[in-house]
Amino acid sequence: MWPSSGCVGRSGAVPTDVSSCGVGALMRPVRLVSFLLSVTMLAGCAVGPDFERPGLDPGAGYLGGDDAKAGRATGTSVAYGADVPGRWWELFRNKELDALMKQAVERNPDLEAARATLKQANELALAEGGSLFPSLSLSSSATRTDSTGSTNVGIYTLYNVTPSLSYPLDIFGGTRRSVEAARASAEAQGFTAEATYLTVTSSLARAVIQEASYREQIAASQEVIASYRELLDVLNNQVSVGTAARANVLQQQAALAQAQASLPALQKALALQQNTIAALIGDFPNQYASRKFRIAGLRLPHALPLSVPSALVEQRPDVRAAEAQLHRASAEIGVATAAMLPQLTLSASLPSSAAELGDLFASSTTGWSIAAGVAQPIFRGGTLVHNKRASEAAYEAALANYRSSVLAAFRDVADALRALQHDRQALAGYLAAEKAARESLDLSQTLFKAGTASYTDVLTAQSTYQSARLARASAEASRYLDAVALFEALGGGWWNRPDNLASLANTDPQKTMPSVSGDKK
Template identity: 45%
Template sequence: MAVAFNPDVFGGNRRQIEALEAEAENQRFQLEAAYLSLTANVVAAAIQEAALRAQIEATRRVIQAQTEVLDLYNKQLRLGQIAGADVVQQQAALSLSQQLLPPLEKQLAQQRNLLTALTGRLPSEEVGETFTLAALHLPTRLPVSLPSRLVQQRPDVKAAEARVKEASANVGVAVANRLPQFSITATAGASAVRLAQLTNPATGFFTIIGQATQPIFDAGTLYRRYRASEESLNQAQAQYRATVIAAFQNVADSLRALQSDAKAVAAASAAERATGESLRLVRKQYTAGSVNAMQVLIAQQSYLSALVTSAGARAIQYADTAALFQALGGGWWNRADVVPSPPDTDPAKFL
């Protein structure tokens, strides 16, 4: 019977295990990054659907109002109160508004198909839920107090960190391969001329042999493998730096975008209220005969533009809020099936 033992004197086996564990961690976070990207795309598609529905609703409201005005103009024309040019102008404005609907409805249908595809379904298996801006709400609190801690939890940053760990472990493996390899072999048994003598203690033997092997000439193969592993480590560190910098840039861009969005939404809402009130007053003045039909048309067009702009501004604000959560990692560590390791407070050691 022989037993062999290869002591890991220089840590080659240990570092190989570390490299394999880091590779598995890298694959895990690449999967998380893909899932986060898919989730963000679904959210963006839902917000875009809500924005299109708001634009369609605004356009229909204006069409209804313009239709009512056109009916009124036709009555006034029959009574001889207005000229035929006023009716023609109103009809033209109504037609222009009506031609806006088909492209919006087409975009909405395409957006529904996109959302269905992103959820892994066929077009015939359309998602049952519909999304409107009225049903969407901004979070009461945004996670901006500890952006650096949250950025370290981003899947792409964690994957880059795992690649640095793997490359570092591979350097240790390459170093250990250049050093002597030791082995200890123990052999125990019995030897006798006759079978009956094997039970005699005098026939037993036990040996222990220690061996050390060291490559003498390998044409520089092991050295070049070591140098290659070092360069791979340098590359992984550079990629980690680039990933972290890009992550903080994403957060900074998202925060700046939200600041601009808040101003844009406030201005668009004020414009919507102002143009709506202006249209109401112009209609009253037209009824009283103090303004002409052209001023009513201008007020209608301004109100339609304000409605569409307001819907677009709110949709952009929702989309940028979702982008901020994506830039901060998406909160994958809050899932019930995840037990993440604590975020490292010193990313500089990977740089």
């Protein structure tokens, strides 16, 4: 590094010749400062690439053929191009679910951590923005001196006060690129926080649907068990009067025990889902009061929204976070490039020294200095070059991550649409199977009691009905689960929520993000 100084003066005098200036220039200090400020104002460009969002492949889509016909392709009512509501779970029309969602948004610890991390990113971006402004500092001292041995002054106190100003001129835009990178990081954190919001709400919706499904399966199992018991009672009566074999009773007891053995697994799964719900809403397991959700208490939307492909990259918070990270990597290239170029700094000071405090900054006790310094890296052992190459490699990695997130977004939507297609077909089949199995069971039981059907026929009908009932309950839940998956794949409608976290990026947290528990200042 080789520094070069500008003009320096004392006592307010402005040097007018080369020797008094000390830099080999005939320019007065005020003119020098004006010239350098003009250079800074004219230097509107910044080294490094200007960020642009990567374009979307024109052929990108969800399903083969025209995505506008996705509803026909999946057999589901789909409103192509319709917007996603900010609180999409309200479309299920269940007030208990809405209440849990409100509690989760307010108390979930993952969301609290995401908000706090966004605050941190905003504060760091604001702090980085301060580097665009001059820095002003003040130093002072008081020195007690005894000069009796060398002068006739004796003992005295000398007061020194020096205000100083320093301003690194951002001619090549390195500082602006640093601020740009910090703001991009804050933006990325805003979308990451919104992705956390979407994960929490969709996980809670899935847990509620799973709880309702397990309740339906438990009810179905209990109904089948009651049927098994009823038939066992009939067999016991027949054995007592000698019209049935003991082997039939034993076989029915085994079937009943097997049906009863399926209940604990379902009850365990129900308990685990309730624990999951408790954690998502910020409760301990013992604090959660189950709402006893049932599938019948939920409603599917009349028509599910489906965003156009070009809008998906705008809506998915994970894609937008990856885009912001790519923006940051682009700005970091400019930072690394500017570090290889000259750095120009203006500085000024107004020192004052006096034996009495009241004499400070009087014309006879005050001097001044104005300086311009430039520093150019000469040799760093390749550090700066390799830092720049590393930033370029980081940009390539961020670009690949962005492309991966875009592909994953389209895959998620396509998966949800295909799942809805098969859910509809599966549910229709299971409903028909359950109806037929119920009729078969009723008929076989009637004929058995009349003595015109064998016990084996009844046992087979019972087993078939149990399987059909459980399959139908699971298929009903799958429709709701895949509807949740579609809402999640489309971004969750965060842009339609006035309180969305993404909009709080690059704002003053003290004004826009007050802490619920009180900020520690």
